Amino acid sequence: xxxxxxxxxxxxxxxxxxxxxxxxxxxxxxxxxxxxxxxxxxxxxxxxxxxxxxxxxxxxxxxxxxxxxxxxxxxxxxxxxxxxxxxxxxxxxxxxxxxxxxxxxxxxxxxxxxxxxxxxxxxxxxxxxxxxxxxxxxxxxxxxxxxxxxxxxxxxxxxxxxxxxxxxxxxxxxxxxxxxxxxxxxxxxxxxxxxxxxxxxxxxxxxxxxxxxxxxxxxxxxxxxxxxxxxxxxxxxxxxxxxxxxxxxxxxxxxxxxxxxxxxxxxxxxxxxxxxxxxxxxxxxxxxxxxxxxxxxxxxxxxxxxxxx
Numbered sequence: 001x002x003x004x005x006x007x008x009x010x011x012x013x014x015x016x017x018x019x020x021x022x023x024x025x026x027x028x029x030x031x032x033x034x035x036x037x038x039x040x041x042x043x044x045x046x047x048x049x050x051x052x053x054x055x056x057x058x059x060x061x062x063x064x065x066x067x068x069x070x071x072x073x074x075x076x077x078x079x080x081x082x083x084x085x086x087x088x089x090x091x092x093x094x095x096x097x098x099x100x101x102x103x104x105x106x107x108x109x110x111x112x113x114x115x116x117x118x119x120x121x122x123x124x125x126x127x128x129x130x131x132x133x134x135x136x137x138x139x140x141x142x143x144x145x146x147x148x149x150x151x152x153x154x155x156x157x158x159x160x161x162x163x164x165x166x167x168x169x170x171x172x173x174x175x176x177x178x179x180x181x182x183x184x185x186x187x188x189x190x191x192x193x194x195x196x197x198x199x200x201x202x203x204x205x206x207x208x209x210x211x212x213x214x215x216x217x218x219x220x221x222x223x224x225x226x227x228x229x230x231x232x233x234x235x236x237x238x239x240x241x242x243x244x245x246x247x248x249x250x251x252x253x254x255x256x257x258x259x260x261x262x263x264x265x266x267x268x269x270x271x272x273x274x275x276x277x278x279x280x281x282x283x284x285x286x287x288x289x290x291x292x293x294x295x296x297x298x299x300x301x302x303x304x305x306x307x308x309x
Contacts, residue, residue: 058110058112076089158265183219189215190212219249260303
């Protein structure tokens, strides 16, 4: 009881200090990398038959999250610390050719935000790389999208981190694959992240009361309303300040992480975090590692979609 009271008071204090304010950018230096390496788990929690190869894709054409290089380092450290993941970092969209994707067990989309006009990362980048006719470029962009869909259905894994959900944000097929599309977010603020089901093995890293951190509280659209996923983490809508006046939610919850199977493959979305400071929480690092194991098929757990419960 005392512990919960202290956590609650700390959350209120953090909220008052941080609402609507961006956190200071953390230098990506050797000291920070070493800190994360020390905090990160040294072994996986679930049995793994062999090391898996991960495509860590960090290209953005739209909004640039300052945390992109920090997030990339976190994924690399989780792989190297445990020696269970060979992480290949890239910003080359041609990694999404069928032949290239065949080399990987899973893809991690690291804040791969697309431009607001088309909300199609591949289209954005192809226009930069080529002067070909727009019809040709859009056909190629859609080919890359199809390749991702087929990659997952045939057994590949897909992990989307924070802004990665906007990669192909106007595509209903991609939204169905991921479980949602990004709609909007209020200003950064302290968020109390809670566990949907404390007994689920993928949230075992967290205390039962969840955790608090400063982030952008994402709200979603398109496939999100279908609830065709198994939720893991959420926030209470009533606690989120400065929501859109015409969309304000004063009850219920919004999910910030979930999983879903697709064909023979696995998909996971993790909204935290917009700031590198959040990675200094060992529980979040463990959660991300567990998520990496989930998308490569190492974790047997309940994936029943919320809509079927």
